[in-house]
Amino acid sequence: MIEKKFVNTNNTQDRPDGKYSGVIADIQKDGVCPFCAEQLKNYHKNPIIEETEHWLVTNNMYPYKNAKHHILLIHKVHIENIKEMSEKAWSELHAIFLNAIERSDIPGGTMFIRFGDTKFTGASVSHLHAHLVSSDPENPGYTPLLTRIG
Ligand SMILES: [Zn+2]
Structure with a gap:
């Protein structure tokens, strides 16, 4: 039997704290999904900012390097593909993005779904x-926010 993999230890780049790869390696050893409801509180310590029927919204514990804002939206039920998302989940996503942009006063940013x-x-x-995610161009030490999307 092929063991189900909930995490990918090859994709842990771009985190300035240097701890993220170890966190993901530990989760892989635990053999659980860190975003599923029964596990999330064990691996994610930031508060939930917003909750809808289909989504939890929180600040990423391990923001990308050079991110001023790094907001994470987690689908509440374990799915892995956008074809499993309901129309309601899509419409909630729209409202969540608008709320987050308003709440954090984000003048520009990038949104993406990993599926x-x-x-x-x-x-x-x-x-x-x-x-x-949104970068921080007014920071004197500004460098562009870059991340892997493939
Ligand atoms: Zn899950």
Whole structure:
């Protein structure tokens, strides 16, 4: 039997704290999905900012290097592909992005959804999730926010 993989230890780049790869390696050893409801509180310590029928919204614990804002949207039920998302989940996503942009006063940013086989996505967690990131160009030490998307 092929063991189910919930995380991809090859996709742990771009985190300035240097701890993220160890966190994902530990989760792989635990053999669980860190974004599923029964596990999330064990691996994610930031508060939930917003909750809808289909989504949890929180700040990423391991923001990308040079991100001023890094908001994580986690689909509440374990799915891995956008074809499993309901119309309601899609419409909630729209409202969540608008709320987050308003709440954090984000003048510009990038949104993306990581879905499907993680070897094609750069995702470290296979459970479907979305990111809203914004860089920090007014910081004197500004350098561009770069991340892997494949
Ligand atoms: Zn999951």
